[in-house]
Amino acid sequence: MNEFYLEVKQDSDSVRLDRYLSQELPNLSRSRIQQLIEQSHVQLNDNICTSKKIAVKVGDRISIKIPDAQPLELQPEDIPLDILYEDDSLLIINKSAGLVVHPAPGHQDGTLVNAILAHCPNLPGIGGVQRPGIVHRLDKDTTGAIAIAKTEHAHQHLQAQLKAKTARREYLGIIYGVPKTESGTINLPIGRHPVDRKKMSVVPVEQGGRTAVTHWKVKERFGNYTLMHFQLETGRTHQIRVHSTHIGHPIVGDPIYSSGRSVGVNLPGQALHAWRLTLEHPVSGEWIEVTASVPEEFTTLLEVLRRRVSHP
Known part of the structure; x- marks a missing residue:
C-alpha cells in the first residue's frame, strides 16, 4: 500500500x-480518486472523509492511502502475440483475426486480455485492479494495430488523445463496388440496430445514435472491388463496417453487414485491417507510429482481385 501526504496551498x-x-x-x-474517497482511504485533517465534493481550505492536511492492486479474476493464457512496440507504459500489438479483445459472455477465455496477463505478469494496475488498459477495441475478426496501456497514467493519456482526436487510426479495407469519387467523409451517427441487437446501424442522435465520422480515400480499384484507406475521427462499435454498408459499399467478407456475397477467397472475417497507429507516448511525449503488416488472407485477396482485372 502507498500513502501520500499533502497540505493545501493558497492556490488550491x-x-x-x-x-x-x-x-x-x-x-x-x-x-x-473518487473510488478511494468512497472506500474511506482519504483522511482530511486526521479524520476519514467520504465526501468528494467537500471544499478544501488553505492549511488542510490530507492523507490518501492507495491499496495494492487486486488480481484480475481472469487466468493468464500463453497466447502468442505479434508485438509492434513495447515499454513500461505501453504495448502495441498486431492483432490476429479471431482474437476477441475483451472477455464477454461466450468469450470468457482465449482473449487478448488473457494473453496480456501472461505476457505482463506484473502490471501495476488500473482502477485498483491488475489489468491492461484497453483504450480502443478491434472487432473479433478485424486485424491490426491495437494499443494497450500498462499503467493508469498511460491509460488516461491515451484516452485523452482519442477524445481530442490527436491519435491517428488508419485502416485498409476492401469493399464491394466502386465509389464515384476518390475520397470523402461519412458523418452519420451510429447506434444499436433497432431490431437486430447484434448489429449497429445509422441511428439519429435523438434516437440514441452517437456522432461517428469516417474519412476515406480510394487506394486501388479492381473491377467491382476497391481497396480503401479509412481514417477514424471517432471510434464507434463497427463504425467503418456500418458506414461502408450505409453508402452501398460493404466490406468484403463481413459476416454481419454483407452476408450472402462471396468473393471466392476463404477469409476469416471482414477484409478490414488496422494498418497504422500514430500516438503520443504518454511519458516521453514523443510521437510513435507503428504499421501492422497485412495478414496473409488479405494479401491473397488483393492478388486474386488484381489477377481478375489483368486476366478477365
Missing part, C-alpha cells in the same frame, strides 16, 4: 477534494 483554496487530489496526483484518474 476552495477546490473540491476530488479535483484537488486529481491535480496533485496526476497518475490517478478522477474516477479512481
Whole structure:
C-alpha cells in the first residue's frame, strides 16, 4: 500500500477534494480518486472523509492511502502475440483475426486480455485492479494495430488523445463496388440496430445514435472491388463496417453487414485491417507510429482481385 501526504496551498483554496487530489496526483484518474474517497482511504485533517465534493481550505492536511492492486479474476493464457512496440507504459500489438479483445459472455477465455496477463505478469494496475488498459477495441475478426496501456497514467493519456482526436487510426479495407469519387467523409451517427441487437446501424442522435465520422480515400480499384484507406475521427462499435454498408459499399467478407456475397477467397472475417497507429507516448511525449503488416488472407485477396482485372 502507498500513502501520500499533502497540505493545501493558497492556490488550491476552495477546490473540491476530488479535483484537488486529481491535480496533485496526476497518475490517478478522477474516477479512481473518487473510488478511494468512497472506500474511506482519504483522511482530511486526521479524520476519514467520504465526501468528494467537500471544499478544501488553505492549511488542510490530507492523507490518501492507495491499496495494492487486486488480481484480475481472469487466468493468464500463453497466447502468442505479434508485438509492434513495447515499454513500461505501453504495448502495441498486431492483432490476429479471431482474437476477441475483451472477455464477454461466450468469450470468457482465449482473449487478448488473457494473453496480456501472461505476457505482463506484473502490471501495476488500473482502477485498483491488475489489468491492461484497453483504450480502443478491434472487432473479433478485424486485424491490426491495437494499443494497450500498462499503467493508469498511460491509460488516461491515451484516452485523452482519442477524445481530442490527436491519435491517428488508419485502416485498409476492401469493399464491394466502386465509389464515384476518390475520397470523402461519412458523418452519420451510429447506434444499436433497432431490431437486430447484434448489429449497429445509422441511428439519429435523438434516437440514441452517437456522432461517428469516417474519412476515406480510394487506394486501388479492381473491377467491382476497391481497396480503401479509412481514417477514424471517432471510434464507434463497427463504425467503418456500418458506414461502408450505409453508402452501398460493404466490406468484403463481413459476416454481419454483407452476408450472402462471396468473393471466392476463404477469409476469416471482414477484409478490414488496422494498418497504422500514430500516438503520443504518454511519458516521453514523443510521437510513435507503428504499421501492422497485412495478414496473409488479405494479401491473397488483393492478388486474386488484381489477377481478375489483368486476366478477365
